[in-house]
Amino acid sequence: MALIVQKYGGTSVGSAERIKSVARRVARWKAKGHQLVVVVSAMAGETNRLIALARELQEHPDPREFDVMVSTGEQVTIALLSMALMELGVRARSYTGGQARILTDGAHTKARIISIDEQRLRGDLAEGTVVVVAGFQGVDERGNITTLGRGGSDTTGVALAAALKADECQIYTDVDGVYTTDPRIVPEARRLKTVTFEEMLEMASLGSKVLQIRSVEFAGRYRVRLRVLSSFEEEGEGTLITFEEEPNMEQASISGIAFNRDEAKITILGVPDRPGIAYQILGPVGDGNVDVDMIVQNVSHDGMTDFSFTVHRSDFQKTLRILEPVVRHIKARGVESGDKIAKVSVVGVGMRSHAGIASTMFRTLAEEGINIEMISTSEIKISVVIDEKYTELAVRVLHKAFGLEQPV
Ligand code: ADP
Ligand code: ASP
Ligand code: MG
DSSP states (O other), X not given: OOEEEEEEOTGGGSSHHHHHHXXXXXXXXXXXXXXXXXXXXXXXXXXXXXXXXXXXXXXXXXXXXXXXXXXXXXHHHHHHHHHHHHHTTOOEEEEOTTTTTEEEOSOTTSOOEEEEOOHHHHHHHHTTOEEEEETTEEEOTXXXXXXXXXXXXXXXXXXXXXXXTOSEEEEEESSSSOBSSOTTTOTTOOBOSEEEHHHHHXXXXXXXXXXXXXXXXXXXXXXXXXXXXXXXXXXXXXXXEESSOOTTSOOOSOOXXXXXXXXXXXXXXXXXXOTTHHHHHHHHHHHTTOOEEEEEEOOOBTTEEEEEEEEEGGGHHHHHHHHHHHHHHHTOOEEEEEXXXXXXXXEOGGGGGOSOHHHHHHHHHHHTTOOOOEEEEETTEEEEEEEGGGHHHHHHHHHHHTTTTSOO
């Protein structure tokens, strides 16, 4: 007998029929004698619908009220799934995040899970009840409803698996695993049987939304056995996130390509090149609670340089406002900015032992006439910022250049 946490995403619970199909799968696992905790998202499109509704009333919705509202999507699905399970003769009980005692910090709309008191759930599990928990939500210490950021149900699933020391956390979605890149952009993309935790962490942080980054972090911290699978197929082993690199395997140089169109680029022109300037620019940005991603400072000419960085698009206008007095104060020549950019990244632990990955990447983009605006690297990834309109082309040609469609 094992304790399994299963998480089903929006498309997987997108209609009454889909919910019945999820209930049948849960019932099959239950019939094998396992204990089951099931985490569900809101039905497909529901979270977007709710967010749009809120914005009709407030341009920047009040964060506390926003969370009260947007968390309702998941509350609907937990009850519906529990009903569907009861119809199949399976004992089931639904829990909101608060009822499951998922305690978070108070950062509305992007809260972090602090702890889970799993005793109550264990009681249900011991008596053979399937526990159905709302994803994406928790409560802070004052009892306010909080949400975990888009895609946060993945994190609820993995955090519950960690708290309950589950044997496996299964993320059921609308693709049958983690692919070499988003299969909706590159049809030749290949499912990976395994992907290392480090690679998954990079891919998630660089834009592959198949797993929310925080869920991967949780899996790493608590060594949760994590698998991504399709809810649309009966069988299939999906993709297992592994914690060891297999030394004997002929390691491909690159495992995957990630991309995102969520960032904006800001360049401060004609900045005096002297100590403390980076701090004078990025200090106020950080104080304004804006995360900075890539940073590039050019070589200086005549004591002047250009300073570029990227921020999340939702922070773009705010950052420009923060910078106005800074630019005047440091007597920079001006600001150039744009949000029509994309970040494309190649990721792979094999990069450590293969030379020439960067040159292959840059040559491939050059052959298509795609200009690279910024570059950043780490031990297992290379990211470039390019014009947004070339995103899909760049991903496709890089996928081919690294032979990712070939079975390893
Ligand atoms: P869910 O609603 O089940 O949480 P998401 O839409 O959040 O599902 O995540 C699944 C989607 O992630 C897929 O439909 C796919 O388009 C996208 N995706 C992006 N990158 C990858 C990748 N490398 N492998 C698999 N899917 C990916
Ligand atoms: N329903 C939330 C969202 O759409 C959480 C999730 O699906 O993981 O972002
Ligand atoms: Mg998701």
